[in-house]
Amino acid sequence: MKILVTGATGNVGRMVVDELLALGADDVRALTVDPERAALPAGVEVVRGFLGKVETLPAALQGVDVMYLAPHIPTVFEACRLAADAGVGRIVDLAGAKGDHWQEVEDGVEASGVPFTHLEPGEFMANTGIWAEQIRAGDVVRDAYPEAATAVIAQEDIAAVAAKVLVTDGHVGKSYELTGPESLNRREKVERIGRALGRELVYVDLPRDAAVQQFALAMGEYSEWYLDGLAQLVGHPQAALPTVAELLGRPAMTLEEWARRHADMFR
Numbered sequence: 657m658k659i660l661v662t663g664a665t666g667n668v669g670r671m672v673v674d675e676l677l678a679l680g681a682d683d684v685r686a687l688t689v690d691p692e693r694a695a696l697p698a699g700v701e702v703v704r705g706f707l708g709k710v711e712t713l714p715a716a717l718q719g720v721d722v723m724y725l726a727p728h729i730p731t732v733f734e735a736c737r738l739a740a741d742a743g744v745g746r747i748v749d750l751a752g753a754k755g756d757h758w759q760e761v762e763d764g765v766e767a768s769g770v771p772f773t774h775l776e777p778g779e780f781m782a783n784t785g786i787w788a789e790q791i792r793a794g795d796v797v798r799d800a801y802p803e804a805a806t807a808v809i810a811q812e813d814i815a816a817v818a819a820k821v822l823v824t825d826g827h828v829g830k831s832y833e834l835t836g837p838e839s840l841n842r843r844e845k846v847e848r849i850g851r852a853l854g855r856e857l858v859y860v861d862l863p864r865d866a867a868v869q870q871f872a873l874a875m876g877e878y879s880e881w882y883l884d885g886l887a888q889l890v891g892h893p894q895a896a897l898p899t900v901a902e903l904l905g906r907p908a909m910t911l912e913e914w915a916r917r918h919a920d921m922f923r
């Protein structure tokens with residue numbers, strides 16, 4: 657079974673390649689902009705191209721049975737139509753919660769008529785990088801909406817699920833909502849990162865105006881928009897789901913474990 661991984665050096669895509677090899681997949685093709693720089697593992701067939709440059713896709717799609725589709729919205733309809741033309745048997749796409757910004761990925765996949773499996777992760781653990789600069793500078797984290805809670809997921813788990821779903825049967829037509837193992841509010845997230853680093857971090861809840869300025873340091877004009885999203889989560893915490901554990905037969909990674917693995921980000 658030939659498996660194509662698109663966006664193969666992406667944060668998730670690169671780990672999908674490794675997970676496929678670990679599961680024993682022996683016919684993996686990786687699509688990447690710059691094969692020399694990509695330094696993909698031996699045994700992987702590397703093809704030059706990008707989902708955003710659809711003219712590179714027909715050659716990459718030739719003979720492919722299953723495709724991992726990275727989230728690239730601008731060309732998703734055309735890319736999936738080309739997959740259908742090439743006779744791809746199934747698409748496993750990385751999207752997001754139904755109806756959110758990533759909905760177009762699922763729409764493009766479904767419009768192609770190719771059998772599909774949708775992966776729908778919520779917020780990524782990597783988003784806690786928003787605090788990295790403050791944590792590198794000291795023990796105080798100035799933030800807002802401490803009670804806003806999400807069940808953040810490790811990109812490692814998304815990749816492991818993608819690989820499992822690519823190589824096994826029984827997933828056609830399914831949408832898998834993916835979360836981490838626990839719903840944590842922002843104060844708790846900071847506390848877990850501190851625990852992983854062996855430090856006691858102090859969480860400071862800023863008033864809205866000060867928060868807008870603080871967040872603008874990391875996200876500029878999107879600061880207000882991000883804070884509005886956090887405000888909506890207060891009183892509506894995202895629940896943790898068992899989907900990752902059910903698919904992988906092991907628990908999803910905790911934020912504390914993830915922060916231990918990525919401690920360099922905060923040091």
Ligand SMILES: NC(=O)c1ccc[n+]([C@@H]2O[C@H](COP(=O)([O-])OP(=O)(O)OC[C@H]3O[C@@H](n4cnc5c(N)ncnc54)[C@H](OP(=O)(O)O)[C@@H]3O)[C@@H](O)[C@H]2O)c1
Pocket residue numbers: 662663664665666667668669687688689690694705706708726727728750751752753758777778779780
């Ligand atoms: N729920 C969520 O929060 C959610 C859900 C879905 C997606 N996302 C977003 O999706 C991303 C995760 O997916 P990922 O790790 O596969 O993506 P990524 O890290 O953004 O990588 C995408 C890959 O596509 C290729 N690429 C080449 N040119 C590009 C261009 N001009 N624009 C974009 N990509 C280009 C690159 O790989 P090559 O060089 O190998 O070609 C790149 O590494 C994150 O950015 C995340 O924010 C978030």
